[in-house]
Amino acid sequence: MVAADRPAAGGGTPSRDDTSARVGPSATVVRLRDRSVEALRDRSRRVRAIGGLAVQAGLAAALSWLVAHQLLQISQPVFAPISAVSTLAASVGQRLRRTVELIIGVAVGVLIGDLLILVIGTGWWQLGLMVVLAIMVALFLVGSAAVVIQAGATAVLIATLSPSVRDLEFPRFVDALIGGAVALLVTAVLLPLNPLRVLNRAARPALDLLAAQLDATVHALREGDVARARAALIELRRNSDEVNALIEATKGAREASTLSPVNWHHRHGPVGRYAHVAEPIDRSMRNSGTLIRRAVTLLEDREQVPESMPRAVAELAETVRLLKRQFAAGEEPLRAREQALRAVCAAGDAYREGVGFSGAVVIAQVRTTASDLMVGTGLTQETANRLVRRAFGELRPPGAARLR
Incomplete structure (x- = not known):
C-alpha cells in the first residue's frame, strides 16, 4: 500500500469520501426539510387565497338548489348548483360574463337539440350531429370556450335524456339562469370581495x-x-x-x-x-x-x-x-x-x-x-x-x- 493512501495515524484528517459520507446525508435531509417547509407554506398560501372562493361556491351551490327545488318545484335541480359553481370557478372579474355565456350556451344547445329531434329523431348519429351543430353555432355567435362547452353539453343532455325525461328543456334553462344569478348574488351581496x-x-x-x-x-x-x-x-x-x-x-x-x-x-x-x-x-x-x-x-x-x-x-x-x-x-x-x-x-x-x-x-x-x-x-x-x-x-x- 502506498503511504499516501494509508489513513493517517491517530485519527488524522479523514478522506474526502469519508467526509462526504458523513456530511452528505445530513445535507440532503436539510434540503428535503427546506423543500417540505416551502411546499407547505406555498400550499397554505394557496388555501388562504382561495378559501373565500370555496365558501362562496358552497353557499351559491346550496342556495341555487334551494331556490330551484323549494321555490320553483324542480324535482331534480342538479344543474342549478353546477351552474353556480361553474360561474364562481371563472376568474375573478369574469363572473358576470361567465353567467351570460352559460345562459347563451344552454339556449343554443336546447334550440339545436329540440329542432333536430323534431326533424331526425334520436340515436347515436343524431347525437353526434347535434353536438357538432351546437358547437358550430356557439362558435359563430360568441366564440367563447365556455359557451361552446355549455352548448355541446346541453345538446348531449337533450339528445340522450329527452326520450325518457319529459320537458327537460325548460328546467335545464331555468337551472342555468338560477345558478348564474345566485352566484352573482353571493359575489355581489352576501359574500362580496374587497x-x-x-x-x-x-x-x-x-x-x-x-x-x-x-x-x-x-x-x-x-x-x-x-x-x-x-x-x-x-x-x-x-x-x-x-x-x-x-x-x-x-x-x-x-x-x-x-x-x-x-x-x-x-x-x-x-x-x-x-x-x-x-x-x-x-x-x-x-x-x-x-x-x-x-x-x-x-x-x-x-x-x-x-x-x-x-x-x-x-x-x-x-x-x-x-x-x-x-x-x-x-x-x-x-x-x-x-x-x-x-x-x-x-x-x-x-x-x-x-x-x-x-x-x-x-x-x-x-x-x-x-x-x-x-x-x-x-x-x-x-x-x-x-x-x-x-x-x-x-x-x-x-x-x-x-x-x-
Missing part, C-alpha cells in the same frame, strides 16, 4: 419581482458583476404569471366595485385610480427588461458607469416599493410620483456626466420606466412625459460643453 384587497394581493408579487431585479441591477452596475445582471434579466423575464394575475385582479376589482353595493364607494377611490394599473405595470416590466439587458451589454463592453447611473436605477426600485406600499394603504400615490422623478433626475445627471452607447439606452429606459410607473399612479401619459422631461433637465450630448 376590490382593494384583490388588487393588493395581485400587485404585490409583480411589484416585488420588479423591485428585486432592479436592486440586483444596481449592485451589478456598482460592482461590475455581469453574471448578477444576467441573472436579474432571466428572473424578470419570468413575469408572465405575475402580470397575468394582476390583469385578472384589475378586472375583478372593477367587477366587484360595479356589482356589489358594499363596494360602490370604491369606484371613485383607490379602485378607480388603480383599475387601469395592469397595463402600465406590464410596460414597466418590459422596459425594465430592456434596461437590464443593456446593463449586461454595458458591463460586457466595459463602458463607463457614472456614479449617478446605479443611483438612478436604485431610485427607480424605490419607486416600485413605494408604489406597492401606497397601493396597500389605499393612498393616492403622490410620494411614488415624486420618487419616480428623483430617479429621472439622477438619470439626467448620469447622462450629462458621460455615458457610452449602452449606457445611453439604460438612461433612456430609466426615463421610460419612470413614466410608465407614473401612469400607473393615475396620471395621463402626456402629463407623465411632460414631468419626466422637466425632471431630466438639459438634453445635450454626453461630454459636450455647455453653450453660452
Whole structure:
C-alpha cells in the first residue's frame, strides 16, 4: 500500500469520501426539510387565497338548489348548483360574463337539440350531429370556450335524456339562469370581495419581482458583476404569471366595485385610480427588461458607469416599493410620483456626466420606466412625459460643453 493512501495515524484528517459520507446525508435531509417547509407554506398560501372562493361556491351551490327545488318545484335541480359553481370557478372579474355565456350556451344547445329531434329523431348519429351543430353555432355567435362547452353539453343532455325525461328543456334553462344569478348574488351581496384587497394581493408579487431585479441591477452596475445582471434579466423575464394575475385582479376589482353595493364607494377611490394599473405595470416590466439587458451589454463592453447611473436605477426600485406600499394603504400615490422623478433626475445627471452607447439606452429606459410607473399612479401619459422631461433637465450630448 502506498503511504499516501494509508489513513493517517491517530485519527488524522479523514478522506474526502469519508467526509462526504458523513456530511452528505445530513445535507440532503436539510434540503428535503427546506423543500417540505416551502411546499407547505406555498400550499397554505394557496388555501388562504382561495378559501373565500370555496365558501362562496358552497353557499351559491346550496342556495341555487334551494331556490330551484323549494321555490320553483324542480324535482331534480342538479344543474342549478353546477351552474353556480361553474360561474364562481371563472376568474375573478369574469363572473358576470361567465353567467351570460352559460345562459347563451344552454339556449343554443336546447334550440339545436329540440329542432333536430323534431326533424331526425334520436340515436347515436343524431347525437353526434347535434353536438357538432351546437358547437358550430356557439362558435359563430360568441366564440367563447365556455359557451361552446355549455352548448355541446346541453345538446348531449337533450339528445340522450329527452326520450325518457319529459320537458327537460325548460328546467335545464331555468337551472342555468338560477345558478348564474345566485352566484352573482353571493359575489355581489352576501359574500362580496374587497376590490382593494384583490388588487393588493395581485400587485404585490409583480411589484416585488420588479423591485428585486432592479436592486440586483444596481449592485451589478456598482460592482461590475455581469453574471448578477444576467441573472436579474432571466428572473424578470419570468413575469408572465405575475402580470397575468394582476390583469385578472384589475378586472375583478372593477367587477366587484360595479356589482356589489358594499363596494360602490370604491369606484371613485383607490379602485378607480388603480383599475387601469395592469397595463402600465406590464410596460414597466418590459422596459425594465430592456434596461437590464443593456446593463449586461454595458458591463460586457466595459463602458463607463457614472456614479449617478446605479443611483438612478436604485431610485427607480424605490419607486416600485413605494408604489406597492401606497397601493396597500389605499393612498393616492403622490410620494411614488415624486420618487419616480428623483430617479429621472439622477438619470439626467448620469447622462450629462458621460455615458457610452449602452449606457445611453439604460438612461433612456430609466426615463421610460419612470413614466410608465407614473401612469400607473393615475396620471395621463402626456402629463407623465411632460414631468419626466422637466425632471431630466438639459438634453445635450454626453461630454459636450455647455453653450453660452
